[in-house]
Amino acid sequence: MKTSNILVITYLSLIFGGLAVLYFDDMRHFLKYGRETRTNVVKLHESKVDLPQFTVIVDTTGYSFSVTSGENNHFSIVKESTAEISPEICNVRNDTLFINRIPKNSSVKIVCKDIKAIVAKNSEMLSIKDLTSDMLYLKLEKARSSIKNVKIGAFSFDLSNETHFDASNITVEVLNGKLFNSYLNIYSSKIRRSSIEQLDEKKHNMFMH
DSSP, rough: OOOHHHHHHHHHHHHHHHHHHHHHHHHHIIIIIIHHHHHOOOOEEEEEEEEEOOSSSEEEESSEEEEEEOSSEEEEEEEEEEEOOTTTTTTTTTEEEEEEOTTOOOOEEEEEEOEEEEEEESSEEEEEEEEEEEEEEEEEEEEEEEEEEEEEEEEEEEEEEEEEEEEEEEEEEEEEEEESSSSSESOOEEEEEEEEEEOOSSSSSSEEE
């Protein structure tokens, strides 16, 4: 056999040998990690309950939840296992929805047809979005909150004790607010008239752009 043929055969053997090693290594990786990934897929369950009419939300649980507009009032929980929504979790009294307890490792969503006020203390994250209302009042104490994609006629808030509040893409006719030892950030929004009062001596905790 010619020397050139021997070199060609050797070269091709190295190429195909390398490809085979890569193929079997990929198969080994898929069998090891691909199966683990499929095994670790978590199936989430949504539990939902319809609620009577309410316009006020009061929360002191310290957990996260979201509020949005909708045709029907309801309270939903998304978590790994099915959760029974009992009065121990939430209940409506005198036009007010009281959030008493939020299960751990869950996502809570509240849909309200006509929300007027939200009172929250120690909230990990209160998210308000896709909401339309003629008026809205927020009273937040030592909480984190964001509001976006909303249209409100008269919007007022009272932020205190290290509350962090972010507002984006909001359309408001009249905005009135009070800040005490809290942080406000408003951007990409349309506000016709505004009046914000800072009740502490900090001058770096409000941004409107």
